[in-house]
Structure formats: C-alpha cells, structure tokens
Amino acid sequence: SSRFVLKRLLLLVPVLVGVASLVFSILHLSPGDPALTIAGERASEEFVKQVEESLGLNDPIWVQYGRFIADAAQFQFGESFIIQRNTTVREVLVNKLPVTLELAIYGQLIGVFLGIPLGILSAVKQDSITDHLTRIGALAGISVPIFWSGPLLILLFAQVLGVLPTSGRISVLYNVEAIRVTGLVTVDTLIAGEWDMFVSAVRHMILPASVIGVYSMALISRMMRSSMLEVIRQDYIRTARAKGQGAKITVLKHGFRNAMIPVITVIGIQFGGLLGGAVLTETVFAIGGIGTLLVEAIKVGDYPIVQGTVLTFAFLFTLVNLGVDITYSILDPRIEQ
Amino acid sequence: MTAAPDHSADERPPLSEQLGVRLRLVGTALVAGVVVATVSVVAATVLSDPTASVETAFALGSLLFGFGLLGWSGAVALGRGIESMQETLDTQTGWTEPDARRAMARIIGFGLGVMLGTMFVGSVVLGLA
Amino acid sequence: ETKTTTETTTGTGERGLIDRVTASPFVSKLLSNRLALAGIAIIVTMVVVAIYARLFISLDAITQSQLGTNPNRAAPSLEYLFGTDGQARSLLPRVAYGAWYAMLFGTVTVAASTTLGVGLGIIAAYYGDVTDNVIMRTMDVLLAFPSLLLALALVAIFPDDLGLWRAVAALTLVYTPRFARVVRGAALTVLENEYIDATIALGATDPRVLVRHVLPNCLAPITVQSTLNFGLAIIDLAALSFLGFGAAAGTPSWGLMLSNGVSQGLLTGVWWWSFFPGFFLALTVLGFNLLGDGMRDALDPRMRE
Numbered sequence: 057s058s059r060f061v062l063k064r065l066l067l068l069v070p071v072l073v074g075v076a077s078l079v080f081s082i083l084h085l086s087p088g089d090p091a092l093t094i095a096g097e098r099a100s101e102e103f104v105k106q107v108e109e110s111l112g113l114n115d116p117i118w119v120q121y122g123r124f125i126a127d128a129a130q131f132q133f134g135e136s137f138i139i140q141r142n143t144t145v146r147e148v149l150v151n152k153l154p155v156t157l158e159l160a161i162y163g164q165l166i167g168v169f170l171g172i173p174l175g176i177l178s179a180v181k182q183d184s185i186t187d188h189l190t191r192i193g194a195l196a197g198i199s200v201p202i203f204w205s206g207p208l209l210i211l212l213f214a215q216v217l218g219v220l221p222t223s224g225r226i227s228v229l230y231n232v233e234a235i236r237v238t239g240l241v242t243v244d245t246l247i248a249g250e251w252d253m254f255v256s257a258v259r260h261m262i263l264p265a266s267v268i269g270v271y272s273m274a275l276i277s278r279m280m281r282s283s284m285l286e287v288i289r290q291d292y293i294r295t296a297r298a299k300g301q302g303a304k305i306t307v308l309k310h311g312f313r314n315a316m317i318p319v320i321t322v323i324g325i326q327f328g329g330l331l332g333g334a335v336l337t338e339t340v341f342a343i344g345g346i347g348t349l350l351v352e353a354i355k356v357g358d359y360p361i362v363q364g365t366v367l368t369f370a371f372l373f374t375l376v377n378l379g380v381d382i383t384y385s386i387l388d389p390r391i392e393q
Numbered sequence: 394m395t396a397a398p399d400h401s402a403d404e405r406p407p408l409s410e411q412l413g414v415r416l417r418l419v420g421t422a423l424v425a426g427v428v429v430a431t432v433s434v435v436a437a438t439v440l441s442d443p444t445a446s447v448e449t450a451f452a453l454g455s456l457l458f459g460f461g462l463l464g465w466s467g468a469v470a471l472g473r474g475i476e477s478m479q480e481t482l483d484t485q486t487g488w489t490e491p492d493a494r495r496a497m498a499r500i501i502g503f504g505l506g507v508m509l510g511t512m513f514v515g516s517v518v519l520g521l522a
Numbered sequence: 523e524t525k526t527t528t529e530t531t532t533g534t535g536e537r538g539l540i541d542r543v544t545a546s547p548f549v550s551k552l553l554s555n556r557l558a559l560a561g562i563a564i565i566v567t568m569v570v571v572a573i574y575a576r577l578f579i580s581l582d583a584i585t586q587s588q589l590g591t592n593p594n595r596a597a598p599s600l601e602y603l604f605g606t607d608g609q610a611r612s613l614l615p616r617v618a619y620g621a622w623y624a625m626l627f628g629t630v631t632v633a634a635s636t637t638l639g640v641g642l643g644i645i646a647a648y649y650g651d652v653t654d655n656v657i658m659r660t661m662d663v664l665l666a667f668p669s670l671l672l673a674l675a676l677v678a679i680f681p682d683d684l685g686l687w688r689a690v691a692a693l694t695l696v697y698t699p700r701f702a703r704v705v706r707g708a709a710l711t712v713l714e715n716e717y718i719d720a721t722i723a724l725g726a727t728d729p730r731v732l733v734r735h736v737l738p739n740c741l742a743p744i745t746v747q748s749t750l751n752f753g754l755a756i757i758d759l760a761a762l763s764f765l766g767f768g769a770a771a772g773t774p775s776w777g778l779m780l781s782n783g784v785s786q787g788l789l790t791g792v793w794w795w796s797f798f799p800g801f802f803l804a805l806t807v808l809g810f811n812l813l814g815d816g817m818r819d820a821l822d823p824r825m826r827e
Binding site for chain 2: 655656658659660663666
C-alpha cells in the first residue's frame with residue numbers, strides 16, 4: 057500500500073544523514089587539508105587563509121557539521137576542486153551516474169536471468185552432474201578477481217578473436233552526446249532510432265556486464281537452489297505431484313513463486329557488492345562512471361566529489377532495496393500489516 | 394534526529410511505554426557520551442591544541458552517530474531480508490532486527506552525546522564560537 | 523575435572539593442545555580430502571617461491587629499468603619465460619617477488635584482523651548482554667558494507683605515505699568483524715560447559731579464563747576463518763594496489779603489475795603483462811579457498827550442503 061511505500065521512503069532520511077555524518081567525520085579525521093589542496097602546495101599563506109575563509113573552515117566544527125548536513129540533504133556539494141574545476145559536483149554526477157547505472161543494470165540482469173534458471177536447474181536435478189557443474193562454475197566465477205577475468209576476456213574476445221571492442225561505451229566514431237536523453241547509451245541510441253549506434257553500444261556492454269554479472273549470478277543461483285530445494289521438500293508440492301500433474305509443471309507453478317521470495321531480498325543486498333565491483337570493472341574497461349570518479353577523487357583529494365559520489369552510492373543502494381522491499385510485499389502480502 | 398522515529402508498529406506494548414524504553418535507551422547512552430566527551434576533551438586540551446582536540450572529538454562523535462543511524466536504518470530496511478537470507482543459506486548467527494535496532498540506538502545516543510558534549514565544552518569552556 | 527587440572531598446570535597445557543590437534547579427527551579428515559591437499563600443495567609452492575624470491579632476488583635489480591640491457595616488451599621466450607615489461611625488466615623474477623609481497627602483507631592483514639576479531643568476539647561472548655549486543659551489531663553493520671567500498675573509505679583516513687601498509691590497515695578493519703562473529707559463536711559454546719563455571723567459582727580471573735580455557739577451544743574455527751580470509755586478503759590487497767592505493771610505482775606487487783598490464787598492455791595486445799601476475803594471484807587465492815573449504819568440511823560436516 058502507499059502507506060508502506062511512504063514509510064520505506066522515509067528511511068532515506070536517516071540513511072542519508074548517517075552517510076553524510078560518516079563522510080563528514082572521515083573528511084575531518086583524514087590527514088589532507090582541503091584548503092591546501094585547492095590553493096595548491098605552493099600557494100601563499102594569505103591565499104590559503106582566504107580559501108579557508110570561503111570554505112567556512114574557520115567556523116566551529118559543529119557549525120560546519122550543520123551546514124554540511126543541510127547541504128547534503130539538498131545534494132548540494134559545491135564545485136569540484138580538482139577533477140573538473142569550476143563544475144558543480146551535481147553536474148559531474150549527472151554526467152557520470154548513468155554510465156555506472158547502465159553497467160549495474162545490465163550486470164544485474166545477467167545475474168538474475170542466468171542465476172535464477174541455473175539455480176532452479178541445480179535444485180531440480182539435485183546431486184546430478186549438472187548440479188555439480190553449476191555450483192563449481194559459480195565458485196570459480198567468484199574466485200577469479202574482476203581485474204584478471206576482465207583483461208583475459210578483453211584479450212580473448214577483442215584481441216585474439218576480434219569480435220568485440222576492447223574498451224569504452226561506444227565506438228569513437230559516434231557522438232552520443234548529441235542524442236543524449238537518459239545518459240544510458242543503449243537507451244538513447246534506440247530513442248534516436250540509430251540502429252548502428254545501438255549495436256555498437258550493446259557490443260561494448262557485453263564484456264563488462266558479463267564480468268560484473270558473474271558475481272551476482274553466483275550468489276543468486278546459490279540462493280535460488282537452496283530456496284527451491286526447501287520449497288520442493290514441502291508437503292504441498294508432494295500433494296500436487298500425487299494429484300498427477302507432471303513433475304516439471306508442479307515445480308514451476310507452485311515452487312517458483314515461493315522460492316523467489318528469499319531470492320529477491322538477496323538481489324537487493326548484493327546490489328552493494330555490484331557497485332563495489334563497478335569500481336574495478338570501470339577501471340578495467342576504461343568506462344568513466346562514478347566508480348572511477350570516486351577512486352580519482354580520493355586519490356587527488358577532491359573532497360566535494362568524494363562526498364557527492366559516496367552519497368549517491370548510498371542513495372542508489374537504498375532505492376534498490378526499497379524497490380526490493382515493495383516487490384517482496386507484493387509477493388508475500390502477509391508481510392504488510 | 395534524537396530518538397529515531399519508529400516505523401514498524403507491530404503488536405507491542407502501548408506507545409507511551411515503548412517511548413519510555415526507547416528514551417531510556419538513547420538517553421543513558423547520550424549522557425555517557427556527554428560525560429566521556431567532556432572529560433576527554435578537557436584532558437586533551439591540557440596536553441595539546443584545544444581547537445584540534447575539539448574537532449577530533451566532534452568528528453569521532455559524528456562518526457559514531459552516522460554509523461548508528463546507518464545501522465539503524467539498515468536494520469529496519471534490510472532486517473527481514475537478512476533474516477530470511479540467513480535462514481535459507483543456513484548461516485544463522487542469531488541476528489534479529491530488534492536486537493540490531495537496540496544496539497544502534499545506543500550508538501546513536503552515545504555519538505550524539507559526544508557531539509553535544511564537545512560542543513558544550515568547546516563553546517562554553519573554551520569559548521570557541 | 524581432570525581436563526581442568528591438566529590445563530591449568532603451566533607447561534602441560536600447550537603440549538596437551540598439540541597432542542589434541544594431531545590426534546583429532548579434524549586433521550585426519552582434512553588430510554583425506556583431495557581438494558584440500560591440492561590447496562596445501564599450491565600454498566606450500568607459493569610460500570617456497572616467496573621465500574626464494576625474498577632471499578635470492580635483489581629488489582633493486584627488478585625495480586630499476588633494464589632498458590638497454592634487455593629487449594623491451596619482449597614476448598615470453600626461453601630466455602625471458604614471462605616476457606619483459608615496458609622498462610625491459612624480465613617479468614619472471616618480478617612475478618616471483620610478487621608472491622613474497624602477497625604472502626607478507628596477506629599474513630600481516632590476517633594476523634591483525636584475527637587478533638582484533640578474537641579479542642572483540644571473546645569479550646562479546648564472555649560479558650554478554652549490552653556489551654555483546656553493541657559489539658556484535660556494530661560488526662554486522664561493518665559486514666553489510668561491500669568490502670571494497672568500505673576499504674576505499676578507510677584508506678582515505680590513513681596518510682598515503684604508508685604505501686601498502688595503508689591498504690593493510692584498512693583491510694584489517696574490514697575483516698575484523700568476520701573473526702569477531704566466528705569467535706563469538708565458538709566461545710559461547712565453550713562457555714556453556716560446566717567446568718568453566720567451576721573454574722570461575724574457584725576464583726580464576728576473567729583474563730585467565732578467557733586465555734586458558736576459551737581461546738584454545740576456539741582455535742579450529744579461527745584457523746578456518748583465517749585461511750578463507752587469506753585468499754580474500756590477497757585479492758583485496760591486489761585490488762587496492764590495482765586502483766592505486768597500495769604499493770608505490772615500480773614495486774613488484776601483483777596488483778600493480780596487473781594495473782600496468784591493463785592500462786598499457788591491453789590495447790596493444792601485450793597479454794603477458796596481465797596474464798602472469800593475474801594467474802599467480804588467482805592460483806594462490808584458489809589454494810587458500812580449497813584448503814579453507816576442506817577445513818570447514820572437516821570441522822563441521824553439516825556445513826556441507
């Protein structure tokens with residue numbers, strides 16, 4: 057119901073205040089000096105003082121805290137110090153967020169649409185060769201780090217076989233900025249009706265999305281398998297089978313919906329891991345999203361960007377889990393009182 | 394943002410009693426935070442630069458406060474999911490949502506206490522304002 | 523009763539422990555597990571390589587540019603088994619030295635987080651109630667963060683002149699909760715035993731009870747957790763180096779070599795820059811995972827699905 061959704065939406069407030077407080081404290085506990093970073097190492101003392109003044113670094117810390125939280129609540133982080141000088145953080149994020157979002161969406165889709173069938177297959181054919189292969193494959197998928205599997209796939213598919221592009225989001229021949237609507241290249245090219253561009257964007261997406269999707273696939277298939285086994289063991293499936301329906305249909309009809317409930321919650325929880333994986337995947341495939349942006353910002357000490365990115369990550373994670381929660385309550389109406 | 398508002402109205406004792414328990418929980422931690430902050434900031438001031446110690450203490454307080462808030466909302470938002478995940482994957486650790494919320498309420502209270510204590514010492518005693 | 527007396531007498535406690543470990547079904551079960559044995563073989567090999575590299579390979583020689591002496595960007599050949607890099611340095615000794623870095627920093631990370639986690643877990647289990655709840659729920663929140671993102675946030679707190687130690691410090695904090703959780707569970711089971719109550723009634727002090735009675739009985743789960751985390755620590759340390767938050771430029775660490783291979787080798791098809799460091803990284807991690815899984819099965823067969 058809408059009241060339930062509203063309650064869940066309200067949770068965004070403590071999440072964001074919490075994250076903002078964490079970011080604030082980390083920035084104040086970390087050794088860098090923001091005024092010095094902006095002014096540059098060789099700036100005069102006066103100039104550094106001036107910068108301190110303009111950033112409000114001379115106010116008592118609780119005043120700074122209050123201002124920080126108030127700004128964060130409005131997603132107002134000022135301008136980037138270093139990475140894109142004189143650009144507001146908001147603008148930088150608007151540019152970079154869709155890149156990561158697109159990667160995460162396709163990665164998640166691969167994870168869900170491969171993980172769920174594999175999990176069901178594993179459960180239905182419990183202890184068969186298919187089952188063992190699926191599980192070993194999933195384990196191997198997690199053991200190999202993204203920053204090795206990525207390069208290997210690039211070498212194989214791009215360099216040796218030459219069937220897929222190496223890096224980036226779309227061929228450099230195309231100007232996606234001109235047709236930008238959502239920022240997701242696979243969507244924008246479709247909206248513009250540019251079929252060739254769309255194909256190029258999809259081809260660029262295949263490798264990075266697979267690399268990142270393997271992780272969610274492994275967890276989802278494991279969860280689906282044990283959840284499905286649980287449901288199969290339950291009585292009513294046996295009764296249904298006794299009534300003479302085909303085994304396969306029984307499993308799918310009765311088991312699937314119930315087995316999905318715990319799986320859906322996992323999809324939400326592992327979304328955080330997916331965002332973490334995005335940082336590495338973006339680096340390997342030279343896709344400039346908010347993952348690489350965060351890494352760069354931490355490296356050079358661009359604090360406004362760090363704040364903005366971290367808050368965006370938290371926001372995304374919470375939103376996805378909100379969606380999961382709502383789906384959950386639709387699947388299992390007992391939850392909602 | 395003190396006593397974090399509760400969204401899950403299950404079958405529980407009457408509202409006033411619930412509120413009382415919560416206030417005591419957060420309040421005790423808050424007082425502890427104020428005391429710890431006051432003592433440590435005053436002690437640190439004797440040894441080093443007052444502004445720096447006030448800033449560090451306040452930052453640590455906001456670290457705890459933020460951590461607690463995040464943990465609290467995480468428990469509320471994901472609690473059911475985590476419980477069912479542990480059940481399905483057979484990795485029960487005795488984690489329950491109410492337990493987690495109670496622990497986080499204490500941390501929130503303590504962190505807030507540290508922030509308030511530092512603010513008090515900083516503005517009244519040391520005259521940073 | 524007899525158990526208590528032998529363990530409280532100084533000296534014999536330790537030997538009794540070793541005897542118990544070698545005679546335990548845990549070890550014999552572990553040694554009959556082929557995958558675990560493969561894991562042990564891999565780990566032993568990597569440790570030998572690491573020690574060999576530390577003793578017989580000069581760090582200076584493999585860090586400095588070898589332009590002019592060696593061919594530049596040479597593909598793997600008999601002379602340069604793993605090829606050479608952009609500074610004409612042979613990759614073989616560099617990859618071997620990477621094993622030393624992985625083992626050294628992995629050990630420190632795991633040892634530090636084990637110590638912290640064991641301390642927190644035992645305290646939580648022993649004192650129970652509010653202490654337990656606050657410690658463990660805090661650990662849960664830390665566990666809920668994606669480990670790499672949490673490590674990135676923590677790395678920012680430490681000064682960057684710490685180099686790889688900064689990554690070690692951050693990851694130590696990231697892994698501590700896992701140990702705390704495992705140890706708390708194990709300690710709780712021990713504390714339920716009646717002889718513990720008897721020892722306390724006889725006037726043993728808290729630290730004495732914890733160190734003498736609780737800790738030894740938690741060793742098996744701690745070892746399993748440490749082994750599994752060793753693999754993770756090696757991956758995460760490499761990941762942080764890969765992203766530029768670890769080893770200083772030129773250092774022969776696997777993560778850094780991979781980063782170089784990806785940023786400069788991939789587009790030109792220089793596959794050996796990323797292949798070899800990554801291969802040994804993945805192999806080492808696999809070794810620890812196989813051993814850790816085997817240990818977990820040997821410890822508690824019910825945990826096997």
